[in-house]
Every structure is written in C-alpha cells, then in structure tokens.
Amino acid sequence: MGERREMRRGCVIVIVVFMFFLLFCFGIASAHRIYVVHRIADIEVYAYFGGVGGETPCRYADVEVYDDRGNLYVTGKTDENGKFRFSPETGVKTYKIVVKANLPGHQAETLLNLSGGYSDSSAEGAIGLPMRILAGFGYLMGIAGIAMLYKSRKATKEA
Amino acid sequence: MVHISDGVLSPEVVVAGWILSAGIIAFSFWWSSRYTELADEMPRLSLMTAAFFVASLIHIPVGPSSVHLILNGVVGIVLGVLSFPSIFIGLVLQAFLFQHGGISTIGINTVNMGIPALVAYGISKIVKGRLHNAEKESLIAVVSGLSGGIAVALAALLTSVSLIMTDLIKGSPIYHDAAIILLAAHAPLVVIEAIITGSVVVFLLQVKPELLAIARATA
Numbered sequence: 062m063g064e065r066r067e068m069r070r071g072c073v074i075v076i077v078v079f080m081f082f083l084l085f086c087f088g089i090a091s092a093h094r095i096y097v098v099h100r101i102a103d104i105e106v107y108a109y110f111g112g113v114g115g116e117t118p119c120r121y122a123d124v125e126v127y128d129d130r131g132n133l134y135v136t137g138k139t140d141e142n143g144k145f146r147f148s149p150e151t152g153v154k155t156y157k158i159v160v161k162a163n164l165p166g167h168q169a170e171t172l173l174n175l176s177g178g179y180s181d182s183s184a185e186g187a188i189g190l191p192m193r194i195l196a197g198f199g200y201l202m203g204i205a206g207i208a209m210l211y212k213s214r215k216a217t218k219e220a
Numbered sequence: 221m222v223h224i225s226d227g228v229l230s231p232e233v234v235v236a237g238w239i240l241s242a243g244i245i246a247f248s249f250w251w252s253s254r255y256t257e258l259a260d261e262m263p264r265l266s267l268m269t270a271a272f273f274v275a276s277l278i279h280i281p282v283g284p285s286s287v288h289l290i291l292n293g294v295v296g297i298v299l300g301v302l303s304f305p306s307i308f309i310g311l312v313l314q315a316f317l318f319q320h321g322g323i324s325t326i327g328i329n330t331v332n333m334g335i336p337a338l339v340a341y342g343i344s345k346i347v348k349g350r351l352h353n354a355e356k357e358s359l360i361a362v363v364s365g366l367s368g369g370i371a372v373a374l375a376a377l378l379t380s381v382s383l384i385m386t387d388l389i390k391g392s393p394i395y396h397d398a399a400i401i402l403l404a405a406h407a408p409l410v411v412i413e414a415i416i417t418g419s420v421v422v423f424l425l426q427v428k429p430e431l432l433a434i435a436r437a438t439a
Contacts, residue, residue, distance in 0.1 A: 110279060110281075110286040117279065117281040117286045167225075168225070190277075190318075193317040193318060194273075194274060194277075194317075196317055197270070197273050197274075197313040197314075197317050198270055198273075200313060201266040201267075201269050201270045201273070201309070201313075202266065204262055204265070204266050204269075204309070205262050205263040205265075205266035205267075207262075208258075208259040208260075208261075208262030208263065209259070209262070209263065211259050212257075212259045212260065215259075
C-alpha cells in the first residue's frame with residue numbers, strides 16, 4: 062500500500078512540474094527587461110518592463126534622445142504611463158532613444174528612423190522567449206544527463 | 221534588479237566577485253563531495269536551477285519599477301551548499317539566453333544571490349537540527365519561510381553594497397540613490413518569497429522530505 066501511495070505521489074510531482082513547464086512555455090510574452098517602442102505623431106516613446114502578466118509601464122524613467130550625429134538632442138522623463146513625447150528636428154531622420162529606469166542595470170535603447178515609421182526593440186533576435194526557455198532547460202537536462210550517464214557507467218563497471 | 225548589468229560596477233568589484241564566487245563554488249563542490257556522491261546530486265541541482273532560471277521572468281510591479289522573483293532562498297534550502305553553483309549556472313543561462321544581468325557581472329551576481337542562499341540554508345538547518353521532532357513541521361515551514369525572506373533581503377542588501385562599493389572606489393555618489401531605491405523596492409518581494417519558500421517546504425516535507433537538504437542528515 063505504502064509503495065503505491067509513494068508512486069502516486071511521485072506521479073503527482075511529475076504532473077505538477079510538467080504543468081509548470083507548460084505554463085512557462087506558452088504564457089510568457091517577454092523577459093524581465095525593458096523594451097522601448099515608438100510611433101510617429103509628435104514622437105511618442107513608450108517604455109515598459111516585459112514579463113509574465115503583460116506590460117508594466119516604465120514610469121518616471123530618464124530618457125535621452127540623440128540625433129543622427131550622436132549629439133544629445135533632448136532629455137526628459139517618461140510620464141506615469143511610461144510615455145515620453147518630443148518634437149523631431151526638421152531634416153534629422155534618425156534618432157537614438159535611450160531609456161534608463163531608476164534602478165541600475167535596467168536600460169534599453171531603440172533606433173528611430175522617421176522614414177521607416179515604426180520601430181520596436183523587442184522585435185530583435187530571431188529566437189522567441191519560449192525557445193530560449195526550452196534551450197535553458199535543455200542545457201540543464203544535459204547536466205543531469207551527463208551525471209546519470211557517469212553514474213550508470215560506474216555501476217556497470219562495479220558489477 | 222539584483223541582476224547587475226555590464227558596465228555598471230567598477231572593475232575592482234567585478235574581479236572581486238569572480239574570485240569570491242570561484243572560491244565558494246570550489247568549496248561547495250569539495251564540501252558536498254565529502255558527504256555525498258556529486259553525480260547523485262546533479263538531477264536535483266538541475267531541477268532547482270531550472271526553477272531559478274525561469275523565476276526571473278515572473279515580475280511584480282512595485283511603484284515606478286518592477287521586481288522579479290529570485291527564489292534563492294528556496295534553492296538554498298533544497299540544495300544546501302550546492303545552491304551556490306546552481307545559482308551560478310542559472311545566472312549564466314539567464315545572461316546568455318535572456319540578456320538578463322551582465323556577463324562580466326555573473327561573478328558578483330552569483331555572490332550577491334548565492335551567499336544569501338547559503339545563509340537561508342544555514343538558518344533552516346540549524347533550527348531543524350535543534351528541534352528533533354517530526355511534529356514541528358509547521359514550525360520548520362515558518363522558519364524556512366522567514367529564511368527565504370531573509371535571503372531576498374540579503375541579496376538586495378549585497379547588491380546595494382556592490383553599488384556603493386563602486387561609488388566609493390570611483391569617489392562619486394552615482395549609485396547612492398539607486399542603492400536605496402533597490403532596497404525599498406524589494407520589501408514586498410521579501411514577503412512574497414517568504415510565503416513561496418514556506419509553501420514549498422511544507423509541500424516537500426509532506427510529499428518528499430528527502431529532497432530537502434535541510435531534512436537530510438548530511439550536506
């Protein structure tokens with residue numbers, strides 16, 4: 062009896078782990094990092110933290126806008142919705158927008174091309190987040206696998 | 221937030237982080253190989269590293285910013301001294317796959333999150349050792365929960381210390397405010413992780429106590 066209960070418990074653990082795994086595979090939009098997107102109007106910049114449960118606006122973060130020659134054109138802060146607006150200089154088509162959150166290490170930048178229309182720093186990289194998570198799990202399973210292989214070899218040698 | 225990016229810290233702090241973390245990783249492998257077969261520990265280590273690896277994706281809005289789960293307390297209590305190398309592996313994967321935290325700062329980040337993991341393990345282990353009583357399960361869970369919270373608080377504190385050390389070396393208070401904000405922002409996370417750690421320990425004590433490093437006789 063005890064053994065069967067033990068086995069059932071084992072099964073439950075495996076199922077729970079697997080469900081967590083599924084949750085992470087399909088539920089996540091993006092990692093915990095800052096993304097900056099913009100649209101041409103005046104010019105509106107929107108910065109947010111990505112992660113499970115959608116976007117969190119990156120509020121009151123420092124914004125620096127550089128022109129095409131790399132000179133600092135305008136600085137400011139995002140509002141409570143993570144947005145920042147500025148007027149482009151006539152003739153200057155490209156800007157680099159840097160957003161620095163008020164905590165160290167959280168910084169992102171995007172290149173704005175007025176002839177291009179829309180840019181999105183979160184679109185970079187061909188590999189999606191679920192694939193990255195799978196890749197990480199793959200490495201970890203590899204570590205466990207090598208250890209198990211070593212164990213079984215040792216056991217065979219001793220036998 | 222406790223993952224410091226490249227180019228933030230002064231080289232002295234970065235180098236000290238690598239030396240410290242390399243030393244502690246070597247020590248933890250040596251220590252646990254005295255008591256256990258390292259190969260036996262690897263599947264457990266990989267599983268906990270996987271949890272740590274994805275935990276950083278779950279973030280909680282705090283004021284103008286957001287914090288994410290760290291789970292270093294849970295890793296410490298489940299893995300014992302091997303939590304340190306586990307966190308190192310987790311941070312390497314996070315840095316390369318999620319661009320979360322810098323690559324040059326993996327050393328100092330491991331120290332900042334790994335030492336609190338060892339502290340959480342130490343506290344829970346000592347309290348558990350004093351009890352000698354299986355009926356005190358709920359007490360063990362409470363203590364583990366508290367040490368899980370302490371692990372987060374300590375990680376935030378150590379990260380702030382790394383930033384302030386950089387300020388001291390550079391001689392200008394660039395990160396002074398950031399260090400204080402960082403501490404304040406992690407207060408809610410301390411409570412959340414305390415609850416998570418306590419729940420995990422209750423669950424494991426009932427279902428599979430031998431998985432817990434604190435519930436086993438050695439390391």
